[in-house]
Amino acid sequence: MALQIIAPCVNCWACVEVCPNQAIFEALPHFLVDEAKCTECLGDEAEPQCAAICPIEAAIVNELGEALNPYGSLTGIPMGKLIQLGIIRSAL
Amino acid sequence: MDLPVIGNAQAAGGCASGGCGSAPDALAHLPDHIRLKVQDHPCYSEEAHHYFARMHVAVAPACNIQCNYCNRKYDCANESRPGVVSELLSPDHAIRKVLAVAAAIPQMTVLGIAGPGDPLANPSRTFETFRQLSEKAPDIKLCLSTNGLRLPEFADEIAKHNIDHVTITINCLDPRVGAQIYPWIFWNKRRIRGEEGAAILIAQQQMGLEMLVARGVLVKVNSVMIPGVNDQHLKEVSRVVKAKGAFLHNVMPLIAEAEHGTYYGLMGQDSPTSAELQALQDECAGDMAMMRHCRQCRADAVGLLGEDRGAEFTLDKIADMDLDYGAAMAKRKEVREALVEQMAAKRGAPSTQPAMAELAPVGTRPVLMAVAAKNGLVGEHFGHAREFLVYEAAPEGVRFIGHRKVDLYCGGLDSCGEGDAEPESILDKTIAALSGCEAVLCSKVGFEPWGRLEAAGIAPNGEHALEPIEEAVTAVYREMLAAGKLAKPVAARKRA
Numbered sequence: 001m002a003l004q005i006i007a008p009c010v011n012c013w014a015c016v017e018v019c020p021n022q023a024i025f026e027a028l029p030h031f032l033v034d035e036a037k038c039t040e041c042l043g044d045e046a047e048p049q050c051a052a053i054c055p056i057e058a059a060i061v062n063e064l065g066e067a068l069n070p071y072g073s074l075t076g077i078p079m080g081k082l083i084q085l086g087i088i089r090s091a092l
Numbered sequence: 093m094d095l096p097v098i099g100n101a102q103a104a105g106g107c108a109s110g111g112c113g114s115a116p117d118a119l120a121h122l123p124d125h126i127r128l129k130v131q132d133h134p135c136y137s138e139e140a141h142h143y144f145a146r147m148h149v150a151v152a153p154a155c156n157i158q159c160n161y162c163n164r165k166y167d168c169a170n171e172s173r174p175g176v177v178s179e180l181l182s183p184d185h186a187i188r189k190v191l192a193v194a195a196a197i198p199q200m201t202v203l204g205i206a207g208p209g210d211p212l213a214n215p216s217r218t219f220e221t222f223r224q225l226s227e228k229a230p231d232i233k234l235c236l237s238t239n240g241l242r243l244p245e246f247a248d249e250i251a252k253h254n255i256d257h258v259t260i261t262i263n264c265l266d267p268r269v270g271a272q273i274y275p276w277i278f279w280n281k282r283r284i285r286g287e288e289g290a291a292i293l294i295a296q297q298q299m300g301l302e303m304l305v306a307r308g309v310l311v312k313v314n315s316v317m318i319p320g321v322n323d324q325h326l327k328e329v330s331r332v333v334k335a336k337g338a339f340l341h342n343v344m345p346l347i348a349e350a351e352h353g354t355y356y357g358l359m360g361q362d363s364p365t366s367a368e369l370q371a372l373q374d375e376c377a378g379d380m381a382m383m384r385h386c387r388q389c390r391a392d393a394v395g396l397l398g399e400d401r402g403a404e405f406t407l408d409k410i411a412d413m414d415l416d417y418g419a420a421m422a423k424r425k426e427v428r429e430a431l432v433e434q435m436a437a438k439r440g441a442p443s444t445q446p447a448m449a450e451l452a453p454v455g456t457r458p459v460l461m462a463v464a465a466k467n468g469l470v471g472e473h474f475g476h477a478r479e480f481l482v483y484e485a486a487p488e489g490v491r492f493i494g495h496r497k498v499d500l501y502c503g504g505l506d507s508c509g510e511g512d513a514e515p516e517s518i519l520d521k522t523i524a525a526l527s528g529c530e531a532v533l534c535s536k537v538g539f540e541p542w543g544r545l546e547a548a549g550i551a552p553n554g555e556h557a558l559e560p561i562e563e564a565v566t567a568v569y570r571e572m573l574a575a576g577k578l579a580k581p582v583a584a585r586k587r588a
């Protein structure tokens with residue numbers, strides 16, 4: 001059981017600083033989670049620390065591929081606007 | 093690679109003579125020990141920014157809050173604005189870069205850590221950089237710029253590292269206003285949204301300000317002016333932070349372009365006009381010293397304010413530089429002393445500015461003029477200017493008001509792509525940027541812009557080329573008075 005960092009990640013280091021398990025490492029094109037170390041913070045923290053500080057929507061997903069911070073949840077930019085601007089496709 | 097070392101103070105000096113240095117000093121009210129600390133700090137002293145350079149090292153990528161004017165995808169070489177950098181540095185690389193720049197630009201006096209995230213959200217990188225620097229380059233002043241969320245936690249550490257200048261960005265005191273600026277903060281291991289998050293941030297900023305002042309650290313407050321959100325509120329901010337001991341307030345205009353992908357940019361939030369910014373700065377000025385020469389630098393800027401020589405000092409370039417910091421430090425000391433002396437001499441010199449009250453009767457309306465400046469002189473061609481300095485001439489004297497950028501924040505529409513390239517020409521944009529000014533002083537101006545400027549009610553003037561700015565502005569004001577152009581009442585004055 002581990003979280004995953006995926007394409008929208010901008011390599012800002014915020015998660016690296018707060019991960020209690022040192023499970024996140026620098027990589028290209030974006031940072032990655034070491035599956036062996038990640039505990040999803042279960043039992044230790046109220047919420048996964050990486051997802052609690054990550055500023056980028058849809059950059060961190062669970063094992064089902066669900067975004068912990070879905071589009072529209074962090075920036076306040078409404079979904080309609082994101083679709084209109086082509087930042088996300090309506091299919092998402 | 094040979095490092096160019098500037099041979100004498102004359103060459104190193106920004107303003108060779110006259111000019112803006114003799115402008116009424118916004119810091120004149122400060123006690124001597126503080127003036128001594130800031131006299132060679134380009135970001136704090138309007139006078140010093142013509143002489144001394146600064147650099148930022150981008151060692152602090154992580155951030156712990158979200159601001160609606162920021163987008164965390166910060167890598168664009170064409171942009172110049174806070175939060176933007178091209179090359180993230182490790183503390184070791186940062187030290188190498190600072191030493192290289194300090195040797196090549198001996199008038200560089202200040203090293204700041206300003207991001208691209210928040211320095212205190214990256215405490216180990218930030219303080220490791222400061223620790224090594226205070227050891228290896230003790231002649232460089234250290235400062236940092238923070239959102240303030242973790243400031244109380246690090247106030248002692250900051251004082252210990254001999255960081256004597258800190259900038260806190262404070263945009264509000266009221267959580268209801270804050271909720272419109274900060275969608276969330278990361279605090280006590282949780283993401284906290286809305287007013288609750290803003291209230292914590294505000295409380296931490298205020299406590300941090302008080303703690304730094306109590307420890308003798310100089311604090312400047314930056315505020316982003318966001319029309320309709322915090323513009324009226326900032327007067328209260330200015331009053332409160334002054335009462336708590338901040339020594340300088342820097343109200344900056346919101347930068348919100350759709351192509352930056354920020355919340356405000358995408359949602360069409362207005363930025364203030366130059367006139368709105370100036371009006372608010374003037375209102376806040378009743379309470380404390382205002383900074384008007386801020387250029388809203390990138391988090392990796394290098395050089396004098398308004399210039400960026402970062403490209404000369406990329407990691408691959410500094411890797412081959414041969415450094416003898418001992419020798420560089422001796423040179424730096426020489427240059428710095430010469431510049432301080434030069435500034436003092438200019439301050440002490442009999443004013444080159446005639447008492448205009450003799451020529452312009454009290455009550456004569458003030459006039460804004462734009463200047464294409466170079467080294468404190470009317471020294472730049474109209475078409476080559478990337479920014480214009482704006483001065484107000486009035487019967488009481490000439491004062492520096494601010495600057496107007498004429499290049500786009502994102503210079504390369506081709507490379508950045510997303511923004512709609514306006515058909516509007518650069519000249520149209522320049523003229524729009526100079527609104528409110530009645531004259532533009534430059535060393536030369538071409539035929540086409542001449543006609544277009546005149547048509548826009550901005551008199552082009554190339555007659556004072558290479559004169560010190562204030563003398564030139566004074567002369568043009570006197571010419572306008574003599575020509576009867578200042579006769580109309582203030583009420584009819586064209587608004588900026």
